[in-house]
Amino acid sequence: MAINTIERAKFVARREQIDAQRFAQTTGMNRAIQHTVLQRNNRWHPPIIQPDLAYGRSFCMMETMKAIVFKEHGGVDKLIYTDIPTPKPGPREVLVRVRACALNHLDIWVRQGMPGVRIPMPHVLGCDTAGVVEKTGQKVLIAPGISCGQCGYCKDGWDSLCDQYKIMGFQVNGGYAEFAVCPAQNIIPISDRWTFEEWAAAPLVSLTAWHMLMTRATLQAGETVLVHAAGSGVGTAAIQLAKWRGARVITTTSGAEKIAFAKSLGADEVIDYTKEDFSKVVRHLTAGKGVDVVLEHIGPETWEKSLASLAKKGRLVTCGATSGPTVTMDLRFLFVRQLSVLGCYMGGRKELNEVLKLVQAGKIKPVVDKVYPLAEAAAAQQRMLDRKNFGKIILKI
Numbered sequence: 603m604a605i606n607t608i609e610r611a612k613f614v615a616r617r618e619q620i621d622a623q624r625f626a627q628t629t630g631m632n633r634a635i636q637h638t639v640l641q642r643n644n645r646w647h648p649p650i651i652q653p654d655l656a657y658g659r660s661f662c663m664m665e666t667m668k669a670i671v672f673k674e675h676g677g678v679d680k681l682i683y684t685d686i687p688t689p690k691p692g693p694r695e696v697l698v699r700v701r702a703c704a705l706n707h708l709d710i711w712v713r714q715g716m717p718g719v720r721i722p723m724p725h726v727l728g729c730d731t732a733g734v735v736e737k738t739g740q741k742v743l744i745a746p747g748i749s750c751g752q753c754g755y756c757k758d759g760w761d762s763l764c765d766q767y768k769i770m771g772f773q774v775n776g777g778y779a780e781f782a783v784c785p786a787q788n789i790i791p792i793s794d795r796w797t798f799e800e801w802a803a804a805p806l807v808s809l810t811a812w813h814m815l816m817t818r819a820t821l822q823a824g825e826t827v828l829v830h831a832a833g834s835g836v837g838t839a840a841i842q843l844a845k846w847r848g849a850r851v852i853t854t855t856s857g858a859e860k861i862a863f864a865k866s867l868g869a870d871e872v873i874d875y876t877k878e879d880f881s882k883v884v885r886h887l888t889a890g891k892g893v894d895v896v897l898e899h900i901g902p903e904t905w906e907k908s909l910a911s912l913a914k915k916g917r918l919v920t921c922g923a924t925s926g927p928t929v930t931m932d933l934r935f936l937f938v939r940q941l942s943v944l945g946c947y948m949g950g951r952k953e954l955n956e957v958l959k960l961v962q963a964g965k966i967k968p969v970v971d972k973v974y975p976l977a978e979a980a981a982a983q984q985r986m987l988d989r990k991n992f993g994k995i996i997l998k999i
């Protein structure tokens with residue numbers, strides 16, 4: 603190539619860079635978008651401006667988006683607010699503009715890392731996403747569980763046992779971002795009954811509570827249930843669900859404010875576990891009989907006393923281990939009293955549809971604790987770790 607041709611090419615490239623910078627500055631694009639424009643093959647093309655009816659302003663169909671990611675496992679300091687490529691939907695997938703994403707305890711486990719579980723990096727957390735389908739403007743939730751829909755487990759409604767089962771934000775990227783992609787069958791249209799933040803608070807914990815109480819423990823009207831941690835997401839859903847079922851609800855929490863919240867959700871009795879031995883109080887409240895069902899998700903901190911709180915033939919359902927993974931129990935107590943210990947993990951799509959009908963009808967109200975901007979996801983997770991929340995912590999995007 604002749605030298606003057608090279609110089610000419612350099613001149614054109616420089617001029618285009620300057621044009622791009624001017625365009626970016628005059629249109630007020632943020633730095634991330636400017637960067638994308640400048641980096642695109644080192645050649646400048648005017649970005650496509652489209653009206654965004656939802657926001658009532660113009661925006662750029664850009665290749666990057668804001669997201670919270672982590673690139674290695676560890677503490678909340680590993681959560682980085684940055685720009686990453688906007689996900690591109692595949693043939694049977696949908697692009698959702700995220701408006702709200704709820705935190706779940708699973709987010710903490712995934713960030714910290716679990717033995718034998720490989721997470722794709724960099725990773726975007728977030729199981730519970732509410733937003734708008736980018737193409738149609740439809741308001742939707744993203745169902746958190748992804749399964750094949752074909753195998754025996756899926757057909758029997760046990761989606762979470764499917765070999766291909768994945769949870770949004772766990773094995774695949776989730777909703778801590780401006781956009782999320784999901785399979786088309788995971789899209790659930792939602793009404794204006796609740797805000798995006800409230801809708802985002804509902805799916806995972808309501809589904810889990812339904813699977814635990816209705817499917818696994820087969821809770822009956824007139825039975826008594828002990829729900830641990832009234833202020834947790836699953837606790838708030840379980841209290842309301844058990845009351846809807848016609849059961850008597852005893853729950854645990856700490857502090858006058860949270861006790862009042864728990865009662866406002868319908869709990870019949872609330873035990874301050876920091877002041878009283880909950881298993882003794884349960885015995886007292888049930889005239890020595892014990893409860894029919896214990897909803898466990900704490901682990902070693904409460905396990906033995908949870909079993910001790912059960913009536914004969916009682917059922918303990920568990921879906922979590924926030925105080926650690928290993929427990930001990932006296933087997934003689936288990937078999938002599940003929941107790942059942944039932945493991946629970948998410949639930950099926952049919953169960954989700956059932957419980958969301960109750961949410962739509964206002965029988966189960968989404969409980970929002972605090973809303974944070976996306977950039978403050980680390981502070982939001984710390985609030986959950988400090989057990990300060992009553993209800994769901996939400997990221998607003």
Ligand SMILES: [Zn+2]
Binds near residue numbers: 752753754766
């Ligand atoms: Zn399957």
